[in-house]
Amino acid sequence: MSLSIEYIPATSPVHKLHALTKLAGALTVLTLSMLMGTPVPLVILQLALLGIAAVANVHQELLGAMKGLLKVAVVLIVLQVLFYSEGTALVPLFAGLAITDQGILFGVTMALRMLVIVSSFLLFLMTTPTRSTVLSLVEYLKVPYDYAFLFITALRFIPTFIEEVHLIRQAQEARAHDFSGGAFSRVRSLFPLALPLVSISLKRAERMAMAMETRGFGLPGRTHYRLEAPEAGDFLMMLLMVLAVVIISLFL
């Protein structure tokens, strides 16, 4: 399953929208998908999301992710069909269970709902730089900066961390440590990786804390370089979202 949650840089109308607008959009889709109880509107919603992805030029990535999600969807449908007992029985199964028409409908709806929700958040993450998201959370939703900073820095260190794992792994392999074998022995063979990794990371964390202190981290009155403010288009979009939720909840 190839779930890409990386920001894909591009200049599209979707990328240009404010992070808050896109976050609100993802939440709107979430709300709408909860309101919709039948497959057809959900399919329309999913197609709309694909349309937005095409405008943002990230449809390839979204389609790839959807392909991966289909497997999860199938599992969801099978589970619902097996254990949903209301409706007319179509095929009787063992122990009083049966495949019912409503079971199929419910399963498909659930799977579509999952697909729609995950796609909308993927779309949000793929078109918004993490920094913009975090900054809007700090500035407009009043999340404390320390937590937001923790999050940005964690993301920044993922590639470093992976590189270190490779390095330690190669070092251990060069000294004839065996990482192969069955599932159990493979997990056990990972322990010699853990200790150096933790020790390196702790040392690095200490070093980084020093580097931050010597650059004035923790002083009061922090300002933000490149703070993006929502524009007229953003407010318009948010208004449309509210309208969509109101209208759809009235008609469904």
Added chain:
Amino acid sequence: MPKITIDNLSFAYPDTSTEALKEIQLTIEPGEFVAITGATGAGKSTLLRCINGIIPHFQPGTLQGAVYLETSAGRSAVGRVSTPHLARYIGSVFDDPEGQIVSPIVEEEIAFALENTGVDPTQMDERIQHALDDCGIAHLRQHPTNRLSGGQKQRVAIAAALALAPSILILDEPTSELDPDGTEAVLHVLSELHRQRGITVIIVEQKINLLAPLCDRLVLMDQGRIVLEGPPRQVLRQADVFTQLGIELPVPARLMHALVKEGALPPLDSPGAPPVPLTVDEAYTLSQALLTGS
């Protein structure tokens, strides 16, 4: 431009019986380029950490004596000013290029210190550009930090420290993890900053052969004490001290000492003795003069 006075400074890390620094006495004038060298465990990094305030603010231990910053406004002990406040006077660069970069994009990394100290965002673009220009990495402004080479990362770290326009730059083995190209690029930036901006540079480094031609003063440390200090040409005369401490003398100086030993040159302390060469070029000129007999 603050002057740094280190007065009778001793420091011991917790749970150790020996002191990492023993009664250090040193004055660093504004605009001076000071290189500190010595074997591992000589106390070089500890001394730097006392100057930029990591000791005592960050690193616990027993501290005696004090480090003072003397400005026109008066004299203040580093131990009494918090590290974030010191950032405006002292920029620090560490040895690990990876562990000191906090942002995903170069320009955000430079902006970090500006944001922390509450600089007006409208002034940031100019100050970021200025810091990047000073380090010769203006073209990397929009690059992701994790795709840079070690030498580029260290220059980003220097630019990030320079963003606050400190008058003192402190570097702890900034080239230890760099290849020769990266090392040269970083040292070039430092010498330019020192020459053109008049920034005080205090650097701990093993590569004295590269630093001797750049620095105003060379400080040699051993077991927590300053063993030798002075202009590089003067310090490099004491070949026996270097040998005793197991520190390799730069090749040009070694050539001269060998020539003196052979009797081809007069003893170093005799009048009329030529100065100790610091670069290969100087050593070449000296050898050529010997050959032509002038």
